[in-house]
Amino acid sequence: MTLRFVLNGHEVETETIGADVSLLTWLRARGMTGTKEGCAEGECGACAVAMLRTDTHGRTRFEAVNSCLVPLAAVHGRSVTTVEGVAASEGALHPVQTAMVHAGGSQCGYCTPGFVISLYCEYYRPGRSAYDPESISGNLCRCTGYRPIVEVAQRLQHPESDDATLALLERRVPAEARIEASDTAARFIRPTDLGELFQSLSDYPGATVIAGGTDLMVAANFATPDPAQTAPWISLTAIPELRRFEITGDAIAIGAGLPLNDLEERLAEEAPGAVPLLEQLLPLFSSRLIKNRATLGGNLGTASPIGDSPPVLLALEATLILASSAGRRKVPISEFFLGYRKTALRKGEIVAEVRLPRPLPEIQRFYKVSKRVLDDISTVSAAFALDLTRERRVARLRAAYGGIAATPLRALAVEDRAADQPWNRATIESLLPLVDRLGSPLSDMRGSDVYRKAMLGRLLEKFFFETATAAQAAE
Numbered sequence: 001m002t003l004r005f006v007l008n009g010h011e012v013e014t015e016t017i018g019a020d021v022s023l024l025t026w027l028r029a030r031g032m033t034g035t036k037e038g039c040a041e042g043e044c045g046a047c048a049v050a051m052l053r054t055d056t057h058g059r060t061r062f063e064a065v066n067s068c069l070v071p072l073a074a075v076h077g078r079s080v081t082t083v084e085g086v087a088a089s090e091g092a093l094h095p096v097q098t099a100m101v102h103a104g105g106s107q108c109g110y111c112t113p114g115f116v117i118s119l120y121c122e123y124y125r126p127g128r129s130a131y132d133p134e135s136i137s138g139n140l141c142r143c144t145g146y147r148p149i150v151e152v153a154q155r156l157q158h159p160e161s162d163d164a165t166l167a168l169l170e171r172r173v174p175a176e177a178r179i180e181a182s183d184t185a186a187r188f189i190r191p192t193d194l195g196e197l198f199q200s201l202s203d204y205p206g207a208t209v210i211a212g213g214t215d216l217m218v219a220a221n222f223a224t225p226d227p228a229q230t231a232p233w234i235s236l237t238a239i240p241e242l243r244r245f246e247i248t249g250d251a252i253a254i255g256a257g258l259p260l261n262d263l264e265e266r267l268a269e270e271a272p273g274a275v276p277l278l279e280q281l282l283p284l285f286s287s288r289l290i291k292n293r294a295t296l297g298g299n300l301g302t303a304s305p306i307g308d309s310p311p312v313l314l315a316l317e318a319t320l321i322l323a324s325s326a327g328r329r330k331v332p333i334s335e336f337f338l339g340y341r342k343t344a345l346r347k348g349e350i351v352a353e354v355r356l357p358r359p360l361p362e363i364q365r366f367y368k369v370s371k372r373v374l375d376d377i378s379t380v381s382a383a384f385a386l387d388l389t390r391e392r393r394v395a396r397l398r399a400a401y402g403g404i405a406a407t408p409l410r411a412l413a414v415e416d417r418a419a420d421q422p423w424n425r426a427t428i429e430s431l432l433p434l435v436d437r438l439g440s441p442l443s444d445m446r447g448s449d450v451y452r453k454a455m456l457g458r459l460l461e462k463f464f465f466e467t468a469t470a471a472q473a474a475e
């Protein structure tokens with residue numbers, strides 16, 4: 001199949017090579033080596049490129065993505081800007097490049113194209129008013145030291161009115177083009193509605209569903225190519241039904257294919273304070289570069305015991321809407337994880353929606369224990385949700401943990417024991433032995449089993465001390 005897209009303002013055509021070939025590999029093979037490969041797993045941001053998209057307000061804007069995690073076929077019909085394309089003309093510098101030079105924001109220069117791209121996207125972000133540390137959260141630098149780079153981000157100017165790029169942002173971005181099943185030389189199908197999706201899933205029973213690709217592409221980048229593997233990847237990114245976000249009286253409905261950045265924005269704008277657990281989780285989840293593509297459906301589909309959303313969704317007692325050609329069914333999240341990386345999904349079925357039942361518990365906290373605060377994977381995580389009576393007794397406690405067993409776990413025994421008890425230190429002390437009996441954590445380079453076990457009780461105590469009154473903490 002011939003892929004067509006806009007690269008640095010010019011239409012390009014290329015034949016597809018295979019579903020799992022990344023945009024980064026293709027760019028560099030074409031001699032566009034400004035975009036660097038540091039890790040090929042989404043960690044460093046050296047491979048960042050800007051893609052035009054329509055944001056949740058219908059505005060056109062740039063988003064920075066890791067090109068090592070974007071399949072080449074996924075850019076069909078899209079517009080991509082690499083570091084070679086940011087300046088207005090050859091030999092000139094873009095204002096963010098000039099600012100990096102003046103600040104001394106580059107030494108070996110390996111990370112610089114990635115920072116320039118993230119800053120470029122931020123420079124043109126509609127409605128930008130203050131410095132947003134997240135704008136460069138996915139870019140790592142090994143030698144400059146971050147101070148000069150952060151200063152550039154903090155002092156970012158606004159575009160001049162004659163900046164030609166502004167005209168680009170006035171134009172509508174076309175919806176993602178369909179990639180037909182008949183084009184499967186690409187081994188990449190991109191349906192634009194659920195009917196087509198289910199048809200493709202039944203036509204290709206061995207197919208892999210891909211949403212943001214932030215898990216799948218990491219695996220693909222390090223896998224040995226298998227010529228016998230001919231089943232296609234089926235993309236969910238062009239299906240509007242999977243990107244919905246709706247608040248009704250009895251639920252918050254989140255499309256499983258809604259990128260996490262969009263989810264963060266929609267929550268902040270349409271329901272600030274409504275779901276503290278998600279508001280606390282999302283800033284700790286990877287980086288802006290990853291969240292521009294990663295989805296809740298992918299976090300559930302990958303079923304990692306250290307995925308960050310499952311403990312949160314367990315504590316919020318989410319319902320998953322699973323959909324296939326046979327129809328839709330509701331599955332409580334507590335019944336979704338069946339074993340290590342095993343879920344209740346049937347053949348040809350996807351997670352279509354995550355529903356959070358309202359009213360949600362009033363007091364909510366998410367804790368992520370990791371080696372770095374940001375852009376890291378959990379060693380252990382915990383999510384707590386609590387309602388207290390007027391007398392400050394426990395009306396409802398929901399407690400869930402990640403990283404302590406083959407699946408994310410809900411601490412049912414702890415929840416039951418806490419019911420109707422006063423929210424005080426004595427109650428917490430009585431819960432700790434039950435917490436100790438939870439899970440059977442592994443030892444790995446992130447932490448020993450003993451450390452992980454010790455964290456479980458400490459996180460419950462932390463939750464208590466953060467939510468109790470001074471009198472209760474002393475009781």
Ligand SMILES: Cc1cc2nc3c(=O)[nH]c(=O)nc-3n(C[C@H](O)[C@H](O)[C@H](O)COP(=O)(O)OP(=O)(O)OC[C@H]3O[C@@H](n4cnc5c(N)ncnc54)[C@H](O)[C@@H]3O)c2cc1C
Nearest residue numbers: 042211212213214215216286295297298299301307308351
């Ligand atoms: C640098 C980096 C940092 C990361 N940080 C974190 C982090 O802080 N916390 C965390 O939890 N994870 C993290 N991840 C993992 C990853 O980003 C998340 O799991 C993400 O939510 C995956 O979503 P995706 O749409 O990219 O999934 P994909 O890679 O597209 O898919 C992942 C799996 O889910 C399946 N799938 C996708 N969508 C659906 C669906 N709707 N229904 C059924 N199955 C589906 C796919 O078939 C595949 O098996 C990180 C990854 C990277 C590379």
Ligand code: FES
Nearest residue numbers: 038039040045068
């Ligand atoms: S090469 Fe490191 S994030 Fe892509």
Ligand code: FES
Nearest residue numbers: 107108111141142
């Ligand atoms: S300048 Fe060398 S890695 Fe950043």
